[in-house]
Amino acid sequence: MKDIDCTGKTSRAINQEIRHHIQAGETELRVQHPQARHNLGVAILQPVSLTMSGSVGYYCGGLIDGPRIEVQGSCGWGLAESMLNGVVIVNQNAGNSVAASIRGGTVVVRGSASSRAGIAMKGGTLIVQGNSGYMTGFMMQKGAIIVCGDTAEALGDSMYEGRIFVGGRIADLGNDAVMAEVTDQDQEFLATTLAQYDIAAPASFQKVVSGRRLWQFDKKDFDTWREAL
Amino acid sequence: MCGIVGFLDKSGNRQAAVGQTLLDMLSALDRRGPDSSGVAVYADRGADACVLRVKLGERGPFETLADEVVAQVKRLVSVSAVHIQGPSLRLVVTPPEKPESLERAIEAVGNSVEVVSLGNRLELVKQVGSPANLETTYAVSSYVGTHGIGHTRMSTESRVDLSHSQPFWAHGRADVAVVHNGHITNYHKLRRIYEQQGHRFYTGNDSEIIGLYLADRMTQGASFADALQTSLTDFDGAFSYLAASADSLGYVKDPFALKPLVVTDTPAYVAIATEEQALRSALGDDFPVWEPGVNTVMTWTVERRDREWR
Numbered sequence: 001m002k003d004i005d006c007t008g009k010t011s012r013a014i015n016q017e018i019r020h021h022i023q024a025g026e027t028e029l030r031v032q033h034p035q036a037r038h039n040l041g042v043a044i045l046q047p048v049s050l051t052m053s054g055s056v057g058y059y060c061g062g063l064i065d066g067p068r069i070e071v072q073g074s075c076g077w078g079l080a081e082s083m084l085n086g087v088v089i090v091n092q093n094a095g096n097s098v099a100a101s102i103r104g105g106t107v108v109v110r111g112s113a114s115s116r117a118g119i120a121m122k123g124g125t126l127i128v129q130g131n132s133g134y135m136t137g138f139m140m141q142k143g144a145i146i147v148c149g150d151t152a153e154a155l156g157d158s159m160y161e162g163r164i165f166v167g168g169r170i171a172d173l174g175n176d177a178v179m180a181e182v183t184d185q186d187q188e189f190l191a192t193t194l195a196q197y198d199i200a201a202p203a204s205f206q207k208v209v210s211g212r213r214l215w216q217f218d219k220k221d222f223d224t225w226r227e228a229l
Numbered sequence: 230m231c232g233i234v235g236f237l238d239k240s241g242n243r244q245a246a247v248g249q250t251l252l253d254m255l256s257a258l259d260r261r262g263p264d265s266s267g268v269a270v271y272a273d274r275g276a277d278a279c280v281l282r283v284k285l286g287e288r289g290p291f292e293t294l295a296d297e298v299v300a301q302v303k304r305l306v307s308v309s310a311v312h313i314q315g316p317s318l319r320l321v322v323t324p325p326e327k328p329e330s331l332e333r334a335i336e337a338v339g340n341s342v343e344v345v346s347l348g349n350r351l352e353l354v355k356q357v358g359s360p361a362n363l364e365t366t367y368a369v370s371s372y373v374g375t376h377g378i379g380h381t382r383m384s385t386e387s388r389v390d391l392s393h394s395q396p397f398w399a400h401g402r403a404d405v406a407v408v409h410n411g412h413i414t415n416y417h418k419l420r421r422i423y424e425q426q427g428h429r430f431y432t433g434n435d436s437e438i439i440g441l442y443l444a445d446r447m448t449q450g451a452s453f454a455d456a457l458q459t460s461l462t463d464f465d466g467a468f469s470y471l472a473a474s475a476d477s478l479g480y481v482k483d484p485f486a487l488k489p490l491v492v493t494d495t496p497a498y499v500a501i502a503t504e505e506q507a508l509r510s511a512l513g514d515d516f517p518v519w520e521p522g523v524n525t526v527m528t529w530t531v532e533r534r535d536r537e538w539r
Binding site for chain 1: 486489491504505506508509510514517518519520522523
C-alpha cells in the first residue's frame with residue numbers, strides 16, 4: 001500500500017504521483033486528505049486499487065479503464081465519467097451526473113445520488129443504494145441502473161435503451177419512459193449484481209425501459225417532442 | 230460561474246467566527262470567480278444601532294464626499310461612529326424611521342454615491358478582487374456573529390465594479406441580503422415591472438432582482454421562508470442562491486438542477502457552498518454532505534431549523 005498525501009498539492013501533481021507509482025509497479029494506492037479536489041484518479045488504464053481517504057470533487061475516476069477506486073467520503077459531479085471498465089465505489093452521497101456516459105464497468109453509490117445519475121450511459125451498471133435524483137437515466141443508451149431507494153421526477157427521460165430498476169417509489173416517469181415486466185433474467189441479474197457489493201436487495205423491483213416512441217419523429221408525437229426538447 | 234457560501238451557527242454562540250469560516254470557504258472557491266468578492270455577516274449590536282454602508286465611488290479621493298454624506302445622514306439620524314474603508318463609508322447610526330427616505334437623502338449627495346447596505350445585524354463588505362484582497366481591506370476574518378453568506382464572482386454579463394459585486398443587500402429591507410450563482414432569465418421582464426412601480430436599480434446584474442423581489446414580498450407580509458419559496462415559480466432560469474435575514478439563512482435550488490450546491494446540516498452548524506471543497510477546507514472531513522434536490526428551498530434560524538419545503 002502506497003500513501004499519497006494531497007496536502008498542499010494540485011490535482012495535476014497528485015495525478016502525476018499516482019501515475020508514477022503505478023509505473024513503478026504499485027498495485028495498491030491510498031490518496032489521503034483529498035478534500036474534495038477535482039479530477040483525481042483520472043485516465044488510469046491499469047487494474048490497480050485506489051482508495052480516496054475522504055471526499056473527492058468533480059470527475060473523479062473519469063476516463064478510466066480497469067482500476068478499482070473506492071471513495072471513502074462523498075463525490076462531486078461526474079464521478080467515473082466515460083469509464084470504459086473498472087469499479088468505482090463511493091461510500092457516501094454522489095453529486096450530479098454520477099456515471100455519466102460510462103461504456104462499461106460498475107459504479108456503486110452507497111449513499112444517495114443527485115440529479116441526472118447515469119446520464120447518457122452507454123453500457124455498464126450504476127447501483128444506487130439510497131435514493132436517486134431528478135432525471136435519473138436521462139438519455140441513457142445501454143446498460144443498467146439499479147436504485148434501491150426512491151427516484152425523483154422524470155425518471156428515464158428520453159432514454160433510448162437500457163434498463164432501470166427501482167426498489168422504492170418512482171415520483172414520475174420522464175418522456176417516453178415506460179414500465180416493463182421484471183423477467184427471471186432480470187431477477188437473476190439483480191440478485192448477483194447486488195450480492196457482489198454486499199447490498200441487501202429491496203423486497204421487489206419495478207423496471208423502466210424506453211418506449212421507443214422518440215426513436216423516429218412522428219407528427220402524432222409532436223407534444224412529447226416539444227416537451228422533450 | 231460563481232462561488233457562493235453560507236454558514237449558520239446552531240450552538241447558540243452569538244460570537245462564532247463567521248467571518249473566518251466564510252473567508253476560508255471563499256478562498257477554496259476563488260478560482261470559480263476572481264472578479265470580485267464579498268461577505269455579509271450578522272452579529273448583535275443592540276436594538277439602537279444600525280450599520281450603514283455607503284459606496285462613495287469607484288475611484289478616490291473620497292474625503293470631501295464622505296464629509297458631505299455624514300452631514301446629510303446627521304440631518305436624519307444620530308451617528309455614533311464613522312469609518313472610511315477603501316471606497317466604503319461605514320456609519321453606525323440610530324435606526325431610521327423610513328430607511329428609504331434615508332437612502333434617497335444619501336444618494337442625493339452625488340451621482341457615484343450608493344447605499345450598499347443597512348441593517349441592525351448586517352455587516353456587508355465587498356469589492357473588486359479576490360477573497361484574499363477582501364481580507365486585506367476589511368479584515369473579514371475578525372468578524373464574529375451568528376451567520377453569514379459570501380460570494381466570489383465570475384462576471385458573465387454585466388460590469389465588474391463594486392456595485393455589481395455580491396452579496397446584494399435587499400434595498401429598502403433592513404438586514405436581508407443574497408448571493409447568487411446562475412442566471413435569472415426573466416430578469417428584464419421583472420425589472421420592467423419593478424421600475425414601473427418606482428424601484429431603483431443600481432446595476433445591470435440579474436442577481437440584483439433577487440433581493441428586490443424578497444424585500445417586496447416580505448413588505449407585502451410574506452415570511453422569509455415564504456418569499457424564498459415563491460421565488461422558485463416567479464424566477465425563471467438555472468439558479469442557486471442563498472439568502473439571509475437578521476436571524477435566518479436559506480437556500481433556493483432551481484427547477485433544472487444546473488447550478489451546483491452542497492449542504493451539510495450538523496448539530497453545531499449549517500454550511501452551504503457551491504463545491505464540497507469549500508466545506509472540507511473550512512470545516513474538516515467529519516460530516517456528510519449532499520446536493521439539494523431540484524425545486525427545493527430550506528431555511529434555518531439561528532436557534533433551530535425552521536422547516537423544509539419540497
